[in-house]
Amino acid sequence: MQSSFQLDNKRSVTICAGLSGTGKSTFTLRYLVNADLAIRFCFDPDGEFAKRLDLEPAHDAYELGLALCNGWVIFDPHTLFAGRVTDGFAFFCDWAFTVSERVPGRKCLVVDEVWKYCTPAAIPAELALVTQTGRKRGLALLVNTQRPTKLNGSILNEVSEFVCFRLQENNALEKAGEYGFDLDELKSLPDLQFVARNLDSGGELRGRIKV
Ligand SMILES: Nc1ncnc2c1ncn2[C@@H]1O[C@H](COP(=O)(O)OP(=O)(O)O)[C@@H](O)[C@H]1O
Numbered sequence: 001m002q003s004s005f006q007l008d009n010k011r012s013v014t015i016c017a018g019l020s021g022t023g024k025s026t027f028t029l030r031y032l033v034n035a036d037l038a039i040r041f042c043f044d045p046d047g048e049f050a051k052r053l054d055l056e057p058a059h060d061a062y063e064l065g066l067a068l069c070n071g072w073v074i075f076d077p078h079t080l081f082a083g084r085v086t087d088g089f090a091f092f093c094d095w096a097f098t099v100s101e102r103v104p105g106r107k108c109l110v111v112d113e114v115w116k117y118c119t120p121a122a123i124p125a126e127l128a129l130v131t132q133t134g135r136k137r138g139l140a141l142l143v144n145t146q147r148p149t150k151l152n153g154s155i156l157n158e159v160s161e162f163v164c165f166r167l168q169e170n171n172a173l174e175k176a177g178e179y180g181f182d183l184d185e186l187k188s189l190p191d192l193q194f195v196a197r198n199l200d201s202g203g204e205l206r207g208r209i210k211v
């Protein structure tokens, strides 16, 4: 097996936070389409990404292999893991991590609404591995959440880019405040408008996405 231990890859863990409907998934779709990525891995139990991208999801090992060749892997766990979405999630994180060793270039694993799969107290080992070690294989992580307070410390400690859409709840705002955001600004952001902070460079970016 070819080894592509990619030591020069910087850590790349992005958190995208915001209330429901503010633009997190749209931002993620835009990123996946526009970024220079060899492979996009999307865990898609609700079928939202397959539908919005108009792509066929992969249901089994054969379809995962085919999707890998196309650079777009949208995984629907309900065939291989009927009634066991969290097992499907662990499998997909592990699979993305494993195949990333063989594929040169930048890859990204996307987890929409990540609070469904981890809590501050517990994170699947397979997701923790991608978070902490993915960069050695060129595998970035992008997680979306309505609830930044529910993120596990493994993700919060590794975050390199924090993208915030509107937040409302005090605890959520306080969590964002720990990363240098202006809380009054976050509270009043219109839908689809975001502030992004790069925690390595300290750079800040404001933008608006179109649907
Ligand atoms: N399939 C879609 N096609 C076009 N617009 C959509 C679609 N789904 C959601 N939207 C719109 O995009 C905006 C942001 O939604 P979305 O990015 O899904 O928010 P979030 O992921 O933060 O809940 C909303 O105004 C929503 O109505």
Ligand SMILES: [Mg+2]
Binding pocket: 024, 025, 026, 112, 144
């Ligand atoms: Mg969404």
